[in-house]
Amino acid sequence: MEAAPEKKRKIESDNDQGDIAPPVLCSFKGFDIEKVIAENSRNKTTTIHAKMGGKDAIVLLEKTPFDLDHVKKYLSDDTALKNTLKNDIYGTYEAFLPPTENAIKAVVIHPATEKHIQKYSDQERYIIRETPELYSNVTLPLLQSRQFSMQWVYNILEKKQEADRIVFEDPDPETGFILLPDMKWDRKDKNALYLVGIVHKHDVRSLRDLDDMSLPLLRNILIKGREAIKEKYNIPASRLHVYIHYQPSYYHFHMHFTHIKLEAPGFGADRAHLLTDVIENIEMMSEYYKKRTLTFVVREQEDLYIKYKENGYFEKE
Numbered sequence: 001m002e003a004a005p006e007k008k009r010k011i012e013s014d015n016d017q018g019d020i021a022p023p024v025l026c027s028f029k030g031f032d033i034e035k036v037i038a039e040n041s042r043n044k045t046t047t048i049h050a051k052m053g054g055k056d057a058i059v060l061l062e063k064t065p066f067d068l069d070h071v072k073k074y075l076s077d078d079t080a081l082k083n084t085l086k087n088d089i090y091g092t093y094e095a096f097l098p099p100t101e102n103a104i105k106a107v108v109i110h111p112a113t114e115k116h117i118q119k120y121s122d123q124e125r126y127i128i129r130e131t132p133e134l135y136s137n138v139t140l141p142l143l144q145s146r147q148f149s150m151q152w153v154y155n156i157l158e159k160k161q162e163a164d165r166i167v168f169e170d171p172d173p174e175t176g177f178i179l180l181p182d183m184k185w186d187r188k189d190k191n192a193l194y195l196v197g198i199v200h201k202h203d204v205r206s207l208r209d210l211d212d213m214s215l216p217l218l219r220n221i222l223i224k225g226r227e228a229i230k231e232k233y234n235i236p237a238s239r240l241h242v243y244i245h246y247q248p249s250y251y252h253f254h255m256h257f258t259h260i261k262l263e264a265p266g267f268g269a270d271r272a273h274l275l276t277d278v279i280e281n282i283e284m285m286s287e288y289y290k291k292r293t294l295t296f297v298v299r300e301q302e303d304l305y306i307k308y309k310e311n312g313y314f315e316k317e
């Protein structure tokens with residue numbers, strides 16, 4: 001395993017303004033819509049490519065679940081009703097909740113790079129079965145040639161951002177990690193709990209790098225992550241999914257902790273690997289994740305898809 005050198009991290013930024021992070025917004029003033037790049041009526045989300053101050057922005061809008069503590073405010077004088085159907089005892093209405101109850105979730109990425117626009121756009125998807133040889137010859141060289149955009153990860157590990165959101169930290173440089181809410185979770189609905197555990201170590205890129213040397217790290221994250229979630233949110237291990245994405249979006253090793261009721265994007269059989277299974281597989285065979293063929297899905301604008309296509313992977317079909 002190769003260590004990420006300290007000096008390389010300077011060029012790894014999500015933000016093309018270097019270290020200057022853009023200010024917190026208080027409205028969408030100045031945003032011009034370029035295009036709706038993704039839409040999902042089931043998840044009630046829409047993703048917009050916009051321009052702000054001459055730079056690209058991504059805005060993800062998501063309708064949030066009802067907050068049952070506020071149900072009294074929903075059924076009150078303050079909610080205006082517009083009738084859309086009436087038949088005997090049956091009526092349907094458009095209900096306009098008071099503005100304080102009407103918040104939707106907005107995630108803004110600004111300035112956004114071309115890669116962000118690709119990542120968040122609806123695209124055709126393809127399955128890849130990555131043998132160890134394909135990993136060494138196609139995937140790994142691509143990962144090594146990329147300038148990863150992981151400033152947000154370093155900001156968390158160095159407590160420069162999101163420090164007030166940390167749920168738990170084990171500072172051990174070898175087996176330690178920081179557990180905090182994923183950007184996708186609004187921290188209100190416990191049934192939608194979504195935390196990420198980010199390791200302090202810098203030399204684990206993904207599942208492919210794991211072997212029996214990683215077991216103390218993996219077991220530590222599983223045990224302490226579950227304990228911290230039980231203590232803070234009173235959610236037991238039997239109600240939690242703890243898993244690793246392959247491929248991940250960011251090649252600094254991290255874990256996903258989600259509530260069992262949440263249908264988390266990326267929890268499919270083509271991306272999620274349960275941490276308990278990963279530990280057991282490595283206990284049985286240290287080189288398990290180095291020797292196995294791993295399946296994952298790529299999207300047509302991703303550089304991994306393009307690389308596999310260039311290598312003739314899809315011609316065999």
Ligand code: G7M
Binds near residue numbers: 182184
């Ligand atoms: O697919 P992958 O395993 O790499 O997942 C990375 C996770 O990190 C996703 O679930 C993202 O929602 C989450 N994430 C991404 N960013 C940029 C941030 C961030 O800035 N803060 C937090 N808390 N989570 C993030």
